[in-house]
Amino acid sequence: MKTWGTLLITIAFVVIFSIISVSMWGEKEEIIADDIQLRATAEMTVAEFGQINSLSKPLLKEVFNLESPDQMQELIAAFGMSLEQITIKVNKKNALATEDATKNWLKIPLKFALWFLFMIVCFVLLLKKMITKKTRFVLYGMGFIIFGVVLGADPSPMGTVKDAIVLYASKGVIFGPRMMAFSIFILTVILANKFICSWGCQLGTLQDFIFRLNRNNKDTERGSLPQFKIPFVISNSIRVLFLITLVWVAFVWAYDITHEIDPFKIFKPMKISVIGWIFILGSLVLSLYTYRPWCQLFCPFGLTGWLFEKLSLYRIKVDYDKCISCHACSKACPSPVMEAILKRNKIVIPDCFSCGNCIESCPADAVTFAFGKREKPPVGKFKD
Numbered sequence: 001m002k003t004w005g006t007l008l009i010t011i012a013f014v015v016i017f018s019i020i021s022v023s024m025w026g027e028k029e030e031i032i033a034d035d036i037q038l039r040a041t042a043e044m045t046v047a048e049f050g051q052i053n054s055l056s057k058p059l060l061k062e063v064f065n066l067e068s069p070d071q072m073q074e075l076i077a078a079f080g081m082s083l084e085q086i087t088i089k090v091n092k093k094n095a096l097a098t099e100d101a102t103k104n105w106l107k108i109p110l111k112f113a114l115w116f117l118f119m120i121v122c123f124v125l126l127l128k129k130m131i132t133k134k135t136r137f138v139l140y141g142m143g144f145i146i147f148g149v150v151l152g153a154d155p156s157p158m159g160t161v162k163d164a165i166v167l168y169a170s171k172g173v174i175f176g177p178r179m180m181a182f183s184i185f186i187l188t189v190i191l192a193n194k195f196i197c198s199w200g201c202q203l204g205t206l207q208d209f210i211f212r213l214n215r216n217n218k219d220t221e222r223g224s225l226p227q228f229k230i231p232f233v234i235s236n237s238i239r240v241l242f243l244i245t246l247v248w249v250a251f252v253w254a255y256d257i258t259h260e261i262d263p264f265k266i267f268k269p270m271k272i273s274v275i276g277w278i279f280i281l282g283s284l285v286l287s288l289y290t291y292r293p294w295c296q297l298f299c300p301f302g303l304t305g306w307l308f309e310k311l312s313l314y315r316i317k318v319d320y321d322k323c324i325s326c327h328a329c330s331k332a333c334p335s336p337v338m339e340a341i342l343k344r345n346k347i348v349i350p351d352c353f354s355c356g357n358c359i360e361s362c363p364a365d366a367v368t369f370a371f372g373k374r375e376k377p378p379v380g381k382f383k384d
């Protein structure tokens, strides 16, 4: 009862305060611009063309590469482009202008600055083995409150992958600032093992917080309800299939398959449809039973981050001289990853979310979050 009660309070808190926060920020809706059908005749000047199609001067300047205001009076025929070519150019520029106009350029740098600070704190705590059950719970709570409830659903690590795919597929353009954000996120993955997912992502930290509601007092085993680890071969296959479907649908129908079900919308609840509520609440409830279901089963950034995680400079490592083969770390690990690390006969290591459970649970102090490659366990150290 306590678990369900706390889950309900958590979701109600997120929904109510997100509604307040969205209205305070005056959020603009993130949309992809509709294609414009243009009208033109060969005798039209650029100025007339802009007027009849309601196009702004800066947009005309970019489409026709105008170098002086006088060129507004030149005939559009003089620029050597067909109406189809002009239409494609206008729609691309319009798509980028709409992307730019729908962003909150005050909030985005603020969010990145806070992400940076927050991740540094978590990184130091993890290095110093100071992430305990209590600090973990508080940090996850702070994660989804600061980066989700207060600072909103956008930007998010997932958005940088998913929105980039959908925008490119539907309009053929790449929004530069989004690529910069994606690069920053990937850099955190390369520096410190998926750190943006671990401690920064508003949805990741919310799912992790909920998962911990159903753990024992030491945060090492399930709580009052059952918990299960999804075999990586299953979770990753679903995640890969989901990404393939997302790309395919985006290129064929210019549609975003996450439009209805995007769980980041829990931080802008007024935009959630009935189907969305069913899916999102279902995912959050499932987080009690299995670790970060959206991250493991669907998230496009989760998949991308997992690939780049192979290059991580800092990661979870085991000192096999100290290790007493008790498996306490793999039992405490919320996902199958620690088991795979201990038994390196499995070539594919699943996602590690740097939660520190393995470090905290090891009775021999053999697990660390440290720089460098992982060593393979000595042969016969762990029996299946």
Ligand code: SF4
Pocket (backbone or CB within 6 Å): 156, 157, 158, 196, 197, 198, 201, 202, 203, 204, 205, 292, 294, 295, 296, 299, 300, 301, 302, 303, 305
């Ligand atoms: S994998 Fe999870 S934590 Fe990472 S971006 Fe996706 S939702 Fe966020």
Ligand code: SF4
Pocket (backbone or CB within 6 Å): 316, 332, 333, 334, 335, 337, 338, 351, 352, 353, 354, 355, 356, 357, 358, 359
């Ligand atoms: S191996 Fe498991 S317990 Fe250890 S940090 Fe990674 S996800 Fe957490």
